Amino acid sequence: MTELLLRLPTRHGPPTGLGPVPRDVRADHYGPLERLFQTGRAAETAGLGGVLVPHDPLGEESWTVAAGLLRHSRHLRVVAEFHPGFATPVYAAKMAVTLQRFSAQRLGWRPALDGDAAEHAAQGDFLSGPDRYRRADEFLTAAKGVWTRRPFSFEGRFYRVLEGGFDAPLTGWAFPRVYLSGTGEEALELSARHADVHLLGPADDIKAVRAELAGRSARWGRDVELGVELSVLARDDTAEARADAGSDAGPHWEGFAGLGHTLPSGLVGSYDDVAALFDDYARRGVRTFSVEALPALPEAYRLGERLLPALAEQEQARVR
Amino acid sequence: MSVDFYWRIGMHGDQRSLRERAESRGDWAPHVAGSITPALRGGAPDGYAYIEHMADVARAAESAGFYGGLMPSFPFTDDPWAAAAMLARETRTFRFMVAFQPGFLNPVHAARMAATLQRASHGRVVYNVITGGGGPAQLWWGDEVAHDDRYARTQEFLRVHRGVWQERPFDFDGRFYRVEGGALPDALAAQEFPEVYFSGSSPAAIDAAGRHADYYLSWLEPFGALAEKFAAVRAHSAATGRTHRFAVRAEVVARATEEAAWAEVRRGFEAADTAALRAGRSGDSVGAARSRAFLGGPVNGYRDLEVAPNVWGGFGLLRGGPAFGLVGSYQQVAERLDELIALGVDSFILAGVPHLEEAHRVGEEVLPLLRG
Amino acid sequence: MRFHWFLPTTGDGHAVRNSTIRLGTGGVTSPTRPATLGYLAQVARAAEATGFTGVLTPTGSGCPDPWITCAALTQHTDRLKFLVAFRPGFVLPTLAAQQARAFQEISGDRLLLNVVTGGDPVEQRAYGDFLGHDDRYARTDEFLDVLRRSFSGERFDFTGRHYRVQDAGPTDPLDPAPEIYFGGASAPAERVASARADTYLMWGEPPAMIAERIERVRSLAAGQGRSVRLGIRLHVIARDTSAEAWREADRLLSGMDPARIEAMQHYYARMESVGQARMAALHGGSPRALEVAPNLWAGVGLVREGAGTALVGDYDEVARRLQEYR
Secondary structure, rough: OOOOEEOOOOOOOOOOOOOOOOOOOOOOOOOOOHHHHHHHHHHHOEEEEEEEOOOOOOEHHHHHHHHHHOOOOOEEEEEEEEEEHOOHHHHHHHHHHHHOOOOOOOEEEEOOOOOOOHHHHOOOOOOOOHHHHHHHHHHHHHHHHHHHOOOOOEEEOOOOEEOOOOOOOOOOOOEEEEEEOOOOOOHHHHHHHHEEEEOOOOOOOOOHHHHHHHHHHHHHHOEEEEEEEEEEEOOHHHHHHHHHHHHOOOOOOOOHHHHOOOOOOOOEEEEEHHHHHHHHHOOEEEEEEEEOOOOHHHHHHHHHHHHHHHHHHHHHHHHO | OOOOEEEEEEOOOEEEOOOOOOOOOOOOOOOOOOOEEEEEEEEEOOOOOHHHHHHHHHHHHHHHHOEEEEEEOOOOHHHHHHHHOOOHOOOOOEEEEEEHHHHHHHHHHHHHHHHHHHHHHHEEEEEEEEEOOOOOOHHOEEEEEHHHHHHHHHHHHHHHHHHHHHOOOEEEEEOEEEEEEEEEOOHHHHOOOOOEEEEEEOOOHHHHHHHHHHEEEEEEOHHHHHHHHHHHHHHHHHHHHHOOOOEOOOOOOOOEOHHHHHHHHHHHHHHHHHHHHOOOOOOOHHHHHHHOOOOOOOOOOOHHEEEEEEOOOHHHHHHHOOOOOEEEEEHHHHHHHHHHHHOOOOEEEEEEEOOOHHHHHHHHHHHOOOOO | OOOOOEEOOOEEOOOOOOOOOOOOOOOOOOOOOOHHHHOEEEEEEEHOOOOEEEEEOOOOOOOOOHHHHHHHHHHOOOOOEEEEEEEHHHOHHHHHHHHHHHHHHHOOOEEEEEEEEOOHHHHHEEEEEEHHHHHHHHHHHHHHHHHHHHHHHOEEEEEEOOOOEEOOOOOOOHHHHOOEEEOOOOHHHHHHHHOOHHHHHHHEEOHHHHHHHHHHHHHHHHHOOOOEEEEEEEEEEOOOOOOHHHHHHHHHHHHHHHHHHHHHHHHHHOOOOOHHHHHHHHHHOOOEEEEEEOOOHHHHHHHHOOOOOEEEEEHHHHHHHHHHHO
């Protein structure tokens, strides 16, 4: 079964000034996050599997947005991307178990390990290189430890826990589904040990990563699914999609940054074109598509009403 | 002068009453007879989660006239940051006072979390900064920093926190934190910095409070002892040039008559395990030690724990948590609260069990009697 | 057994909520807790969380309209049912069927109907209804006939004494149709109940009095090849100990205004409701000797029309009394 996640735009747009038309400007209880919650509900109504709430130092904070999204939806999976340095693993696990308990276990985790040194320094984080992966490994080990064992003790380079672990009723809940990414050796080893889904870029060598990851994860007795993270611009026909992209580029396009996307690479084409390309990934073992499509709210409906049926057709054809 | 009244949102279920110490609301004790909300009904999941009850308590307190609610944090509770973020849109004026230990969060990320929650809630986030009772619980959390160092860390945390929010870009190089060019983005920095409630009875705590707190928060104690504590904080803040407001946390058993209120306490006391009364805890909290010290003399009956008129020190037996609370008629409890206001208290965090029903009761019967 | 709770749509507080009927003396007191939507949602959610099947709403000239109030509350609850009370005389059965359909749709099939024929001629006339007591039940009978046909999904014509419709009925059956609760203690009421109701609802009379009524309605229904479920409407004052519960009853009693008690007796006297007469006879307007059967206290009815009795006792006692009615 294919999982389709929609990436939410959490960066603040320019403030919208009041136009010359008189408007009701009394404060109400709808805040600036309302648009994000509405987009989450649109994704849910349109039948998408979930949403990804990105970690963006210049945007809304992902855990807070994720908590609101979970509360205001019923079926949607909400994957929160976060920097492992944001809290201790015990505290992150504590926050996560509360969200799991109160959302019928719909939370996902996407630890973010990339980012440049200046950005990390501004967040008070001076780790670099392989240490980032070592810390992430300790973070996930300790978080899973307190989640699943009592007592749980841990001695690492970055974290220490003594006689930890949750008590009922905080026990027995599913650990958040873990999404990781990267193509380097450390990234693949981290995924082999901790990921449920390993996300790749659209142009990465899926076959090679799949083989490498299979070998590594087998050593830990685990199984890691593959996903692709990409931008999408799909329309009724190829010409319309190209017109909206403002480019004559082929179906694989690197110019999404020009449309305001965070993910520069992705697919442009008719729903059938894009569905066929998704199917091509699926044939190579990809089960999760983490998609950026803007503006997110109308695109959520577009993906649900147009792309999902086309995908289902492709899938049926493949099975036949 | 306006006084803020907060209530408490129970973060680990609730009891039916103070008469029996068993959580029967939420999924903490599904086997207690009469336990509700175990999320199972007739053997099938009913879609209920404890957050629904928390939302109801918040709404009850909001409609009863409370300004907000404290959401405590312990190893066995749900997490207040996560819960507050879920509840942000479900009340309109009610504030969420999030208890947290700064040591568990990165100060820059925490600023982003808080500012985003301010946006989600229209500025209804309040901090209850706790520095930790120490003992085994600190290591449970994975925190090895010693008592006085924890206060130093709390100070650094709040310094960085405020810096990236209000002095952008912000550089800092301290014992615990280092930041280069830290800054919230404009939309987040435009949010109001949450009010800070700060507790702790030790000199290290009073020093930290003097520098960073808006409210110095104390558990209820006999009024003379509270007055001394406030004087110590005032003297310290005179030295730092910061003015302070004071807040007090108290359990409340208020009934139509004094007899009915004490009958409630007596029944709880008779059912409680009083052997635990004199047992100390292994934590290094000075506040907890102070509470125990007020209980001089042998305890033969529940009234021996009445250390001053209407001030009863046995709540730890009936529920856990703070030892002292007010017991009496509506009028008596209102008079004691008025006396505390006269001592300089600007804000109260009250609580009664069960939280939902008692929020209505205290809001309707006690608060209107206050003279301020 | 199913348990329903009561939705205090006219307000709540710590005293027996007075009648909302405007009387000559002692006007309608304002409640200490106004029935805002937020408060009613709390009561509904509490009833839902603690395991009640549904909530009953009162109807009458002093109450907010139950259809509208309950429709709003469906959006604050997930599985609680709403026993919506209404007077058949004031609305066409075809329109009521349409309202029921919309309610089922937006609530996820959580509607129960409580058909109240009405017993106060003054109030009825104020609504514009000038039928006499027995005629009102005859109209209710026709109303329920047309209502049920409107749920069936079949086109139909109907010509009766009170209603005439032509080519009526929506195209689809309403499935599930709401269950119909029905109250009324007179002979005509018992006849309609046995023929049309799913549940026959009684105010909390002493068990012996209830038993007679049950027997009559059951045999009337059996004569038509039907069976009817039975429901009872009671207040409850249950505490840890019996003494505490009775103290609470005393407290409620001491808060009642004697002038109001007096005025209510005149009000009961004007009523055509047999059920109200039976309730009033239980206390006779006297605050003394209000325990009319073991643990059954008639004090509520001194100042409040409708269901006027409460079970008073410790939890075990109240539970045992409930079992007795069973």
